[in-house]
Amino acid sequence: MNKKEVLVLRDLLGSNKAIAKEIREQLSSRGILVLNLISSPGAGKTTLLESLSDRLRPEYSMAVIEGDIETERDAERIRAKGIQAWQITTGGACHLEAKMIGKLAPEIPADLDFLFIENVGNLVCPASFDLGESLRCVLLSTPEGDDKPQKYPQVFASSQCLLITKIDLVPPLPFDGEAARREALGINPRLQTFAVSAVTGAGINEFAEFLVASLQNLRQARHA
Amino acid sequence: MNKKEVLVLRDLLGSNKAIAKEIREQLSSRGILVLNLISSPGAGKTTLLESLSDRLRPEYSMAVIEGDIETERDAERIRAKGIQAWQITTGGACHLEAKMIGKLAPEIPADLDFLFIENVGNLVCPASFDLGESLRCVLLSTPEGDDKPQKYPQVFASSQCLLITKIDLVPPLPFDGEAARREALGINPRLQTFAVSAVTGAGINEFAEFLVASLQNLRQARHA
Numbered sequence: 251m252n253k254k255e256v257l258v259l260r261d262l263l264g265s266n267k268a269i270a271k272e273i274r275e276q277l278s279s280r281g282i283l284v285l286n287l288i289s290s291p292g293a294g295k296t297t298l299l300e301s302l303s304d305r306l307r308p309e310y311s312m313a314v315i316e317g318d319i320e321t322e323r324d325a326e327r328i329r330a331k332g333i334q335a336w337q338i339t340t341g342g343a344c345h346l347e348a349k350m351i352g353k354l355a356p357e358i359p360a361d362l363d364f365l366f367i368e369n370v371g372n373l374v375c376p377a378s379f380d381l382g383e384s385l386r387c388v389l390l391s392t393p394e395g396d397d398k399p400q401k402y403p404q405v406f407a408s409s410q411c412l413l414i415t416k417i418d419l420v421p422p423l424p425f426d427g428e429a430a431r432r433e434a435l436g437i438n439p440r441l442q443t444f445a446v447s448a449v450t451g452a453g454i455n456e457f458a459e460f461l462v463a464s465l466q467n468l469r470q471a472r473h474a
Numbered sequence: 475m476n477k478k479e480v481l482v483l484r485d486l487l488g489s490n491k492a493i494a495k496e497i498r499e500q501l502s503s504r505g506i507l508v509l510n511l512i513s514s515p516g517a518g519k520t521t522l523l524e525s526l527s528d529r530l531r532p533e534y535s536m537a538v539i540e541g542d543i544e545t546e547r548d549a550e551r552i553r554a555k556g557i558q559a560w561q562i563t564t565g566g567a568c569h570l571e572a573k574m575i576g577k578l579a580p581e582i583p584a585d586l587d588f589l590f591i592e593n594v595g596n597l598v599c600p601a602s603f604d605l606g607e608s609l610r611c612v613l614l615s616t617p618e619g620d621d622k623p624q625k626y627p628q629v630f631a632s633s634q635c636l637l638i639t640k641i642d643l644v645p646p647l648p649f650d651g652e653a654a655r656r657e658a659l660g661i662n663p664r665l666q667t668f669a670v671s672a673v674t675g676a677g678i679n680e681f682a683e684f685l686v687a688s689l690q691n692l693r694q695a696r697h698a
Contacts, residue, residue, distance in 0.1 A: 256476045288486075290514045290515045290595070290597075290618075291514045291597050291618050291622055291625070291626060292514065292615075292617060292618025292622060318625050319598065319625060319626055319628075320624060320625055320626075320627055321621075321624050321625050323621055323624075323625065332505050335534070342597050342628065344568065344596075344598040370598065371514070371598075371625070371626070372568075372596060372597070372598050372599075373515050373595065373596070373599065374511070374543065374568040374594065374595075374596050374599070375568050375596075375598070375599065391516075391617060393615060393617035393640065393643070394514075394515050394516025394518060395516045397547055398515055398516060400544060400547075401515070401542050401543060401544055401545050401547065401595070402515060402543055402544075402595070403544055404543075404566065406505065416617065419617070419643070419647075423643075470635075
C-alpha cells in the first residue's frame with residue numbers, strides 16, 4: 251500500500267460527533283462503505299460477516315473491526331476466513347466510540363470496498379454513538395422475540411437497515427416476522443428490512459446485493 | 475396491609491451503593507428475598523418469572539419490578555398471571571439504579587416472600603449497579619452461544635447464580651452447556667448453575683427449590 255494513501259485523522263480529541271464526521275468524510279471520499287452492526291449479544295453479527303465474506307469476495311475487498319468487552323474471539327473467527335480484522339477490547343465499556351475507530355485509521359487500507367464494524371453486543375448504548383458509518387444495521391435474532399423494537403426503540407430509529415437473523419429457528423420458535431418488521435417500520439419507516447439465516451443461507455444474497463448497490467451509490471455520489 | 479409496615483427509605487439522594495445497602499437491609503430484615511435478574515434482551519427473564527410463579531404460588535407470595543427502556547409489556551404479562559408488578563421505564567437509560575427501586579419501596583408489601591427485579595435487557599451495564607438484591611442471577615440463553623461468559627465477564631463475576639435458558643433449543647443449536655458452565659465457573663467459582671427450559675419445564679423446579687432454600691437461609695440469618 252502506498253504510504254500517501256494511509257488515512258490520518260486530524261483531530262482525535264474532538265467530540266464523538268466531530269470525530270465520526272471526519273471518519274465518514276475521509277472513508278466516503280475514498281469510496282469505502284462503512285457499516286456499523288449493532289445487536290444484542292449472540293444475535294449473529296460475526297456469523298453474518300462470515301457468510302457475507304463468502305458472497306462478497308473475491309470481487310470486493312472487506313475488513314472488519316471487532317468490538318468486544320473482552321477476548322479476541324470474534325477477530326480470530328474473521329481472520330480464519332482470511333479477512334483482515336482488528337479487535338478493540340473496551341475493557342468494560344458497553345459500546346464503541348468514534349475515537350476508537352479513528353485510532354485504527356492509519357491501518358485501514360485506502361483501497362478497501364467494505365469496512366464492517368461489529369459493535370459490542372448491546373442493543374442499547376451503541377445506538378447513541380456515531381462511529382462515522384455510512385450505514386447502520388441493527389440485527390434482531392428470532393429467539394429474542396418479535397416484541398423488541400418498541401422496547402429498544404433508539405437503535406431501530408437510528409438505523410438504515412434491519413436484519414432479522416436466525417429465521418431457520420422459526421418454527422418451532424414463536425416469532426412473528428411480519429409483526430416485528432411492522433413494529434420496526436412504525437418507529438422508522440425508512441428502514442430497509444431483510445430476513446436472513448446464516449445456516450440455510452436464506453436472504454444473505456439479497457443483503458449482499460443491497461450492500462453492493464449501497465457501495466455503488468456512495469461512489470456515484472462522490473463523483474456527482 | 476398495616477400502614478406501619480410500609481417500607482420507607484431514609485435517604486434516596488445518596489450514592490447508588492448507599493441506597494442499595496439500605497434497600498438490602500430493610501428488605502432482608504423483613505424476610506423478603508430480592509432477586510436481580512440480568513441478561514441480554516430476549517433471554518427469557520419474563521418467561522422464567524411466569525414459569526416460577528406457577529411453582530412458587532400459592533405457598534409463597536411474590537411481586538415483580540420490571541425494568542425496560544420503553545413499554546409496559548413485561549409488567550402486563552406478569553399482571554396477567556395475577557401477580558403484582560411495577561413497570562419502571564427508564565426512557566433510554568441502559569440499566570436500573572437503586573434509587574428507582576427505592577422510590578417504589580413504599581408500595582412494596584412488607585409481608586412478601588420474593589421480590590423479583592427484571593433488569594433492562596443488557597448483559598453489560600446492569601452489572602455495575604447494585605439494586606439492593608440478596609441474589610443476582612444472570613441468564614444466558616442457548617441461542618446467544620456458549621462463548622459469552624469471557625466476552626461479558628463482569629455480570630458473571632458479580633452474580634450468585636447462572637441460569638442457562640432455552641435448553642430445549644439444543645440440538646439443533648450448537649450450544650455446549652458444559653463448556654459455557656465451565657467458562658462461567660472459571661470467572662466465578664461460587665456461581666450456582668442451573669439449566670432450564672420454560673417450554674419443557676426442565677430445571678424450573680430445581681431453581682424454585684434453590685430460591686425457597688435461599689429464602690429460608692435469609693430468614694434464619696435474620697434471627698441468628
